[in-house]
Amino acid sequence: MFLRKYFFILPLSSAVLLWLSFPGGGELWPLLFVALVPLLVQISKSSVKTAGLCSLFFGLVHFLFLLYWIVIVLGRYGGLHWFVAVLALLLLALYLGSYYFIFGVLAGYVLSFFPGAVAVWLLPTLWVGLDWVRGILFTGMPWMDLGYGIWEKTDFIQVADLLGHHGVTWAIVFTNCLLAILLTKKQTVAVSIFFLSSFLFIFGSGAIYSSWRTERLSHVFSEKQIKSVVVGIVQGNIDQSIKWSASQQKNTIDGYLALSHQLLADERELDLLVWPETALPFYPPKNKFILPLQALTTQFDIALLTGAPWYEVIDRKARKVEFFNSALLLDSTGQFSGKYYKTHLVPFGEYVPLKKFLPFLAPVVEAVGDFTPGMIEQPLVIKDGHAGVLICFESVFPELSRKWVLAGANMLVNLTNDAWYGKSSAPHHSLAMSVFRAVETRRSLVRSANTGISAFINPLGRVEFRSELFKPYGFAADVVLYEEETFWVRYGYLFAPLCFFIGMTGALVAVIWGRFRRTALLR
Structure with a gap:
C-alpha cells in the first residue's frame, strides 16, 4: 500500500x-x-x-x-x-x-x-x-x-x-x-x-x-624500447566572459606565451606543447598574433597544437564560407603542418539543429559561430607520436577515439574549454569519461583545458597529473606511445x-x- x-x-x-x-x-x-x-x-x-x-x-x-x-x-x-x-x-x-x-x-x-x-x-x-x-x-x-x-x-x-x-x-x-x-x-x-x-x-x-x-x-x-614523446600542457585560465573580446586578444596570447616560456625554462626539451580548445580567439593564419607563436616553435624547436576557429571559402561568387572549430598543428619551423576540424558538434552550442524552425535559439551560438562538422582522416604527426584529436565534447563519444586508433593514432589529445560550465560538476565528469577513452583504446590521453581539468592519463586509465580548476598551469610529462589495437577497438564496440x-x-x-x-x- x-x-x-x-x-x-x-x-x-x-x-x-x-x-x-x-x-x-x-x-x-x-x-x-x-x-x-x-x-x-x-x-x-x-x-x-x-x-x-x-x-x-x-x-x-x-x-x-x-x-x-x-x-x-x-x-x-x-x-x-x-x-x-x-x-x-x-x-x-x-x-x-x-x-x-x-x-x-x-x-x-x-x-x-x-x-x-x-x-x-x-x-x-x-x-x-x-x-x-x-x-x-x-x-x-x-x-x-x-x-x-x-x-x-x-x-x-x-x-x-x-x-x-x-x-x-x-x-x-x-x-x-x-x-x-x-x-x-x-x-x-x-x-x-x-x-x-x-x-x-x-x-x-x-x-x-x-x-x-x-x-x-x-x-x-617500463621497457626501454617503448616509444614516447615529451608533451607540455598549458592551461591559460581565460575567463569566458572576455575570451572572445577583440580588445583582449593580445592579453590572451601574452598569457599563453608567458606560461609556455615558463614551462620551457623549467622543463627538459619538449616535443609538443598543447594549448586548449580555441586558445586562439581569432581566425589564423593571417592574424598578426600568429607571429609570436611561430617564433616560439622555431626558438625551442617544438611543435604547438592549439585550438582555434578556422574558415574556408567554398564559393567566392556565392560568398559561401564554412567555419570550423579546429585544432591546428604548428611544426618546429613555424608552419601549419596539420589541422583537424571538430567532427561531432554540440547541438545548440556550435550549431542550431533545424535553425529555420528555431530562430529564437540563434543567440546560443553567436559567441563562437555556427560551425560546420569536419571528419576524421589522418592523425597529426609529432615525431613518433600520431595524435588523434578530440575537441571538447568529442571525448564523450567512444566511437570517435576508436576511429582515431583505426586511422593510426598512437595517442589521443583532448582540447577543451570547460569554462562554459562554470564551477560545476561538468569538468569532473569530462575527466572521468576521458579516463575510459584511454583504457578502451590503450592510448595515452593528453587533456588540455582552458580552465581545467587538464591532465595526463596513461593507457591504464591512471591520471598521472591533473590541474586544479580555474588556475593557470603549465606542466609536462612523458607520454607513452602504444600501438596495439584492443579487442574493443576491433570488435568490442x-x-x-x-x-x-x-x-x-x-x-x-x-x-x-x-x-x-x-x-x-x-x-
Whole structure:
C-alpha cells in the first residue's frame, strides 16, 4: 500500500543515490552498486504503467541533477533568458528520462513474466542497450553512463578494453538487479546459489583480467624500447566572459606565451606543447598574433597544437564560407603542418539543429559561430607520436577515439574549454569519461583545458597529473606511445548494440507472453 501511494519516493531515492555516487557530487562510488535497487523494487511492485511513470520520474530527476550546468551554459554564456535556459534543461531531462520510461515499462513485463534467474541477466542487458541508443540518437547524449562513476578505480575498469565503458555499466546494473530480485522475490536454494555463482564469476573474472592486464601493460611500459614523446600542457585560465573580446586578444596570447616560456625554462626539451580548445580567439593564419607563436616553435624547436576557429571559402561568387572549430598543428619551423576540424558538434552550442524552425535559439551560438562538422582522416604527426584529436565534447563519444586508433593514432589529445560550465560538476565528469577513452583504446590521453581539468592519463586509465580548476598551469610529462589495437577497438564496440538487440528481443517476448496470458485468463 505504501509503495502504491508514495510511488515517487523510491525512484527519487535512486536519483539521489546516483548523484551522491558520481564525481562532482558526493563521489561515494560504492553507492553505484545499490543506487538502482529502490527504483527496481518499485518497478517490481507496480503495474506496468506505474513502473513506466516511476522510471520516467527517476530519469527526469537524475538528469536534472546531472546536467544542471546546462543552465549556466545557456543562461550565462548563451544569451538566453534564465527562464528559457531552465525550460531547455527540463525538456532535455524529460527527453533523456524517456529512455528510462521505456526501461521501466519493459522491466515491469520482464519481472512479471520471467523468473529471477532470467531477469537478472536480461535487465542489465536492456539497460545498456538503451544507454547505447541514447548515445547515438539525435546526435547522442551519452553523458555519464553509470560505468563512468568508478573512473578512479582503475583496478576494476581494465575490462573496458574488451567491452568498453558499457561493459562496466552492465556489471553495475547486474549487481543492482540481483539485490532487487533477492529483496522482492523468494528464491529456492538452487537459484540463490546460481545468483551467488553468477556474481562471483562476473566480478571474479573481471578482477583476474584487470590484474593480469595491469601487470602485463605495466611491464610493457617500463621497457626501454617503448616509444614516447615529451608533451607540455598549458592551461591559460581565460575567463569566458572576455575570451572572445577583440580588445583582449593580445592579453590572451601574452598569457599563453608567458606560461609556455615558463614551462620551457623549467622543463627538459619538449616535443609538443598543447594549448586548449580555441586558445586562439581569432581566425589564423593571417592574424598578426600568429607571429609570436611561430617564433616560439622555431626558438625551442617544438611543435604547438592549439585550438582555434578556422574558415574556408567554398564559393567566392556565392560568398559561401564554412567555419570550423579546429585544432591546428604548428611544426618546429613555424608552419601549419596539420589541422583537424571538430567532427561531432554540440547541438545548440556550435550549431542550431533545424535553425529555420528555431530562430529564437540563434543567440546560443553567436559567441563562437555556427560551425560546420569536419571528419576524421589522418592523425597529426609529432615525431613518433600520431595524435588523434578530440575537441571538447568529442571525448564523450567512444566511437570517435576508436576511429582515431583505426586511422593510426598512437595517442589521443583532448582540447577543451570547460569554462562554459562554470564551477560545476561538468569538468569532473569530462575527466572521468576521458579516463575510459584511454583504457578502451590503450592510448595515452593528453587533456588540455582552458580552465581545467587538464591532465595526463596513461593507457591504464591512471591520471598521472591533473590541474586544479580555474588556475593557470603549465606542466609536462612523458607520454607513452602504444600501438596495439584492443579487442574493443576491433570488435568490442559491438557489445552495446548487441545488448540492445538481445534486451529488446527478450523484453518483447515478455510483453507478448504477458498479453497472451492475460487474454487466455479472460477467456
